[in-house]
Amino acid sequence: MSRSIKRVAVIGSGVMGAGIAAHLANVGIRSDLLDIVPKSLTPEEEAKGLSLDKREVRNRLAEQGKNKLLKASPAPLYDPGRIDLITPGNLEDNLDRLKKADWIIEVVVESLEVKKEVLAKIETYRRPGSIVSSNTSGISITAMAEGRSEDFRRHFLGTHFFNPPRYMKLLEIIPHQETDPDVVRFMKDFAERILGKGVVLCKDTVNFIANRIGTYGLMVTVDEMLKGGYGVDEVDAVTGPPLGRPKSATFRTLDVVGLDTFVHVARNVYENVEDPKEKSIFHIPPFMEEMLSRGMLGSKTGQGFYKQVKQNGEKEILALDIESLSYRPRRKLAAPSLQAAKTGDRKERLRTLLYAKDRAGEIAWNVTKRTLLYAAEKVGEISEDLVSIDQAMKWGFGWELGPFELWEAIGFEKATRRMKEEGENLPDWIEEMLRSGIKGFYRTDREGIFQYLKGSYRKVEERPEFISLERLKEEGKEVKGNKSASLIDLGDGVLCLEFHSTGNALGSDIIQVARFALEETERNYEGLVIGNQGKNFSAGANVMMMLLEAQDENWDELDLLVREFQRFTMSLKYFPKPIVAAPFGMTLGGGYEVAAAGSLIQASAETYMGLVETGVGLIPAGGGTKELLIRFMERIPEGSKADLQPYVNQVFETIAFAKVSTSALEAKKLGYMRPTDTISIHPDHLLYDAKQKVLALAQKGYQPPQKRKIKVVGEPGYAVMKLGAYSMRQAGYISEHDQKIAEKLAFVLAGGRLPAGTEVEEEYLLDLEREAFLSLAGEPKTQARMQYMLSKGKPLRN
């Protein structure tokens, strides 16, 4: 049967229900968001003279859930305008809407009883054949399906999103025995292709995969902390980035999640597992019980493992003393390995920490050892394969490496022998690996990735949409490269220019490989993708290099640098073959200028794009100012006599205020992306999508854009923008230096002192960009801004 999901009903409009409805809206899917009818009026409703039978009151919960989406941070919606795709309602008056839904997702409180009641109601109203799922964190899907009709059971499964649904990549899909395999296949494909999620199929066991291993990891961390007499802050210093985990580490994460929520999830395992040894780990220690009863739940109650206080007008974060449950100043863990583990590649850093014989190394090793062993014991019970466990932990808990990847990274044999020496019981299959001299859990070759399962290596199923640049390089597909950039053959006649400098900052090294990329593409290939798989596409030009030149007053050098960059972006723009840029994450300043110069942008949905040069006291001078102006001019219909000024003013504001998009969709609204540029929802499909775009453009007989003159607003327009900057200064919104930068920017955007309506060449605007840039670079306040950005990582407003 051919299926599609056009309309969804989300039952429960709390944190997760509203978040899921928002993500559906992000990808253009309409939903009904339904919740219970309130039993009493709020004082505001009473004051308004409302009664319990009024729709406004009856829909209150869902309306509130929807409205909170506009205030939540980070933003659940790609664009606030998408909120209109969500229709609130209630579970008494609007149940008939369930008939229209292709997918009904239950997201109510975590209680089997309540969930079963809601599912029974859904059964009465749903259309046979429609999909029904539960967003439970760990309740048995089989138990929930009990008592429902056969059609319902066949179309019922678990779909466990992580919080927040827009940003967390993991979606656990949990079929029960009777779920139709076609429904599972369809939902997996839908979740990956349409929702952009990383799907892991789970067995219907308590807490599924990520919450089972993750909760275990947290419980053993608490246990090791108590045994070793560490402070919560000391544990966090080790269990965050040094172990390849998020900055919020262990206890700051718990504060965000809420201790009550965490305990609920841990108790679920405690109550549902048989093995007394496993049970004991999930037993909540007395100090946590005490924290619960005192309401020390974390951020939502203002105190948890940490507490923010104001002392002498300054904010300070205090840490909880576990013994006395009072707060004390934070302390640093004195352990040389924490410092030593900052250098080297990921493997080296992990090995330095985990094999160190100091307090950091000790707790890091004990926590890791126990978590790895638990994951190994659970293979077969919670998942038939290793990849699912690794992916669940990376995508659901933000670990850089899953347990088996980490085990291998620190040396499978060395780590396993140490575990044995320490008297640990190893699962039989791990003993077997050790005996047979198997070196690791994974093997990669030209045929694909293989995982070691049940005595042999088995191929891991991979989507063709996933391209790994790292793997291509290992396979010898790097055509050229230096320490900052590589040129990689993606196959089918398409090359990829990859940046891999620190922060992917742009400098001469990258331009050198880029030049070669253009020559090579012109000679032997169909086209080029500019993309990478680092943390961000590029945070811009190398500020350090520019600051040094400016401080040394090497104006000729700086002029040459800017000219070289301008020539580069122009050569991308007028290149005879298609160039598709694939930005994602931070795509700022020079990073944007490169992306904007290609034939087309294929952006990840999560792209934070902006011309932010004013933050370091400069203006975009690699063609960015000109390109944004051109994009706004393109909005004016051909031959129209429309006034140019309002368009130019928008460009002026966008650059002067260094506006950065919160999504690719917003980048289109801000004008950074053209309406014809396209978006990839799944982050791992980005390079593949960009490559397909190159091939499609090439096949259509790609022609570079024709050189066109640009009509400018000239001197009168310059005066308008200058006046705008002056008023902002007078009103105290901007500093004197901001005003100076704004005036330089206005001069470029106006096309200098020409009569209004003059048509100018692109090169003329580039010269103005460069002049403004150089004169600002000589300003002490601009240099102070650059310095501040380099040392503090945020803009200085001086």
Ligand code: NAD
């Ligand atoms: P929440 O408390 O924010 O929202 C629960 C919603 O259920 C509320 O809007 C409430 O009005 C509604 N509700 C309560 N009783 C109901 C009933 N009898 N009938 C219908 N609706 C009822 O909770 P949440 O955090 O959104 O969690 C919802 C589900 O998602 C739970 O199963 C939870 O375990 C799961 N989950 C939560 C997270 C998370 O981080 N919050 C993550 C993954 C999964």
